[in-house]
Amino acid sequence: MLLCNCLPSAVLFLSCCLPTLISNVVAFNSDDVNQSSQKFGQTEAQNQIILDVGEIVFVIQSQSNSFHKKRAEDLKENILKQAAVSSKKLPEVLLIDELEPSQSAWTIFPAIPYFADSYGRNSSWIFFCEEETTINLSKLLMTLQKFQKSKNWFLGKALHDEESTIIHHYAFTENPSVFKYPDFAAGWALSMPLVKRLYDVLRRDPPSSDFTIDLKHEIALYIWKKLDGQELTHVKQFCSSTSSKAAECATTFNSGLPVCGSPVQKEDIFVAIKTCKKFHKDRIPVVKKTWERQAVHYEYYSDYADNTIPTTDLRIPNVERGHCGKTFAILERFMKLYFERTTWLIIVDDDTLISLPRLQKLLSCYNPHEAVFLGERYGYGLQAGGYNYITGGGGMVFSREAVRKLMNSKCQCYSNDAPDDMVLGMCFSSLGITPTHSPLFHQARPADYAKDYLAHQIPVSFHKHWNIDPIKVYYKWLAQDEEKQQHRQRNMKHEL
Numbered sequence: 001m002l003l004c005n006c007l008p009s010a011v012l013f014l015s016c017c018l019p020t021l022i023s024n025v026v027a028f029n030s031d032d033v034n035q036s037s038q039k040f041g042q043t044e045a046q047n048q049i050i051l052d053v054g055e056i057v058f059v060i061q062s063q064s065n066s067f068h069k070k071r072a073e074d075l076k077e078n079i080l081k082q083a084a085v086s087s088k089k090l091p092e093v094l095l096i097d098e099l100e101p102s103q104s105a106w107t108i109f110p111a112i113p114y115f116a117d118s119y120g121r122n123s124s125w126i127f128f129c130e131e132e133t134t135i136n137l138s139k140l141l142m143t144l145q146k147f148q149k150s151k152n153w154f155l156g157k158a159l160h161d162e163e164s165t166i167i168h169h170y171a172f173t174e175n176p177s178v179f180k181y182p183d184f185a186a187g188w189a190l191s192m193p194l195v196k197r198l199y200d201v202l203r204r205d206p207p208s209s210d211f212t213i214d215l216k217h218e219i220a221l222y223i224w225k226k227l228d229g230q231e232l233t234h235v236k237q238f239c240s241s242t243s244s245k246a247a248e249c250a251t252t253f254n255s256g257l258p259v260c261g262s263p264v265q266k267e268d269i270f271v272a273i274k275t276c277k278k279f280h281k282d283r284i285p286v287v288k289k290t291w292e293r294q295a296v297h298y299e300y301y302s303d304y305a306d307n308t309i310p311t312t313d314l315r316i317p318n319v320e321r322g323h324c325g326k327t328f329a330i331l332e333r334f335m336k337l338y339f340e341r342t343t344w345l346i347i348v349d350d351d352t353l354i355s356l357p358r359l360q361k362l363l364s365c366y367n368p369h370e371a372v373f374l375g376e377r378y379g380y381g382l383q384a385g386g387y388n389y390i391t392g393g394g395g396m397v398f399s400r401e402a403v404r405k406l407m408n409s410k411c412q413c414y415s416n417d418a419p420d421d422m423v424l425g426m427c428f429s430s431l432g433i434t435p436t437h438s439p440l441f442h443q444a445r446p447a448d449y450a451k452d453y454l455a456h457q458i459p460v461s462f463h464k465h466w467n468i469d470p471i472k473v474y475y476k477w478l479a480q481d482e483e484k485q486q487h488r489q490r491n492m493k494h495e496l
């Protein structure tokens with residue numbers, strides 16, 4: 001398999017990142033000014049001279065997939081255009097997918113040494129945002145000026161958990177709401193002194209977890225644990241939606257479902273549902289009562305043929321976990337029977353809840369002739385040459401081309417009970433195919449995510465029936481208006 005370089009190569013960096021134009025306000029760089037003589041909170045007019053747009057390094061959470069690349073490039077152009085109006089020195093705007101190491105730069109930690117080495121002397125802030133974040137540069141500058149740049153700052157729009165959750169390894173079980181982490185959609189920032197400290201600590205004490213699951217929480221937790229309880233400072237000007245208070249917002253977020261043309265036809269999507277005999281009775285009825293009616297081509301794959309559902313027995317012995325054998329058998333069957341007829345394949349679990357109409361819209365943004373492997377991205381072993389994968393529970397979407405490339409390769413399961421999603425991640429990584437992340441797919445239940453985070457999403461999927469009424473969850477979070485209405489009518493008849 002293809003392993004990424006653990007250490008950034010200086011040559012690669014120099015070739016992909018143009019040096020920042022040198023400022024005409026060098027005298028005001030943090031290194032040169034006696035910051036302790038400037039009292040925090042002095043008037044904005046005085047501060048205005050102190051922070052120049054050119055001292056901010058923008059880092060866009062970009063992706064190499066052509067649709068996402070274009071979105072990130074548009075945002076970069078927009079930032080530079082706004083900067084050109086007010087400043088002689090243009091800021092550096094980096095696309096994170098172009099940084100090294102290419103598989104893991106998106107997790108920020110591996111890019112910290114580069115930020116510290118290349119911008120430590122010239123820049124005051126690293127400002128991170130997503131491709132759908134909208135920035136008003138003059139307001140952002142005014143906002144950042146309120147914080148003394150010579151100090152350690154970790155700024156963002158604060159999220160917190162209402163209950164302890166598996167995606168955060170049940171952190172702060174006693175009182176999960178005490179811990180604040182940034183909503184990346186609103187943008188977040190690190191002052192350069194904090195970046196340097198982080199660099200120092202990372203060298204001595206790198207993150208220990210093998211998995212990257214919810215990056216925003218993991219970064220905040222690392223900073224808090226390793227940097228003497230350094231907390232996120234909530235900044236009300238960082239906004240994640242276009243709300244009534246938009247006037248004070250320096251950032252907003254385009255929270256609509258991306259749509260790039262007419263939705264992909266239902267007929268062009270094949271839905272494969274993984275199940276096994278012991279779940280036929282309690283999980284399949286939920287699928288049938290919720291999203292099954294939105295699918296045209298679908299099959300239930302099991303270790304037991306049950307004609308009442310019906311299921312297809314793939315003749316792979318059921319295993320407690322992993323299901324790699326089953327998933328590869330599904331891929332083979334898709335190649336044989338459905339490849340010519342459909343453009344997209346989605347593999348879900350029997351306890352996945354999904355909106356197929358939203359998936360149809362979302363897929364209009366992707367080119368099925370490219371190898372697209374889409375869903376919620378997790379990382380494994382990224383500190384040391386690992387790989388990214390699409391976590392299975394939220395649904396794994398494959399373009400036909402991605403399936404073709406995968407099946408033409410010799411990549412396969414190392415055992416029937418190997419974790420299918422991770423093996424697929426490894427295989428695609430070895431083929432040079434980067435998984436495409438969409439935060440609209442969810443490996444866990446709505447209750448596992450912060451309320452304010454879900455508030456700016458139009459979710460495509462959730463996963464797991466544990467401790468919830470999955471039918472209620474479906475109708476609350478995923479159903480179309482017509483479905484909700486039909487559901488109410490059915491319920492009323494039922495009650496009469």
Ligand SMILES: *[C@@H]1O[C@H](CO)[C@@H](O)[C@H](O)[C@H]1NC(C)=O
Nearest residue numbers: 019020021022118119121122
């Ligand atoms: C940063 O400043 C130093 C001098 O202080 C200069 O040599 C270097 O080229 C600058 N780098 C960038 C990226 O502007």
Ligand SMILES: *[C@@H]1O[C@H](CO)[C@@H](O)[C@H](O)[C@H]1NC(C)=O
Nearest residue numbers: 032033034035036037038039
């Ligand atoms: C910075 O300014 C303060 C207050 O004016 C002064 O006490 C201090 O000595 C100065 N520090 C340096 C390094 O110039």
Ligand SMILES: *[C@@H]1O[C@H](CO)[C@@H](O)[C@H](O)[C@H]1NC(C)=O
Nearest residue numbers: 082135136137138139247248
């Ligand atoms: C930024 O906000 C200011 C103040 O509301 C407004 O005048 C300006 O047009 C905005 N700039 C952009 C690029 O939206």
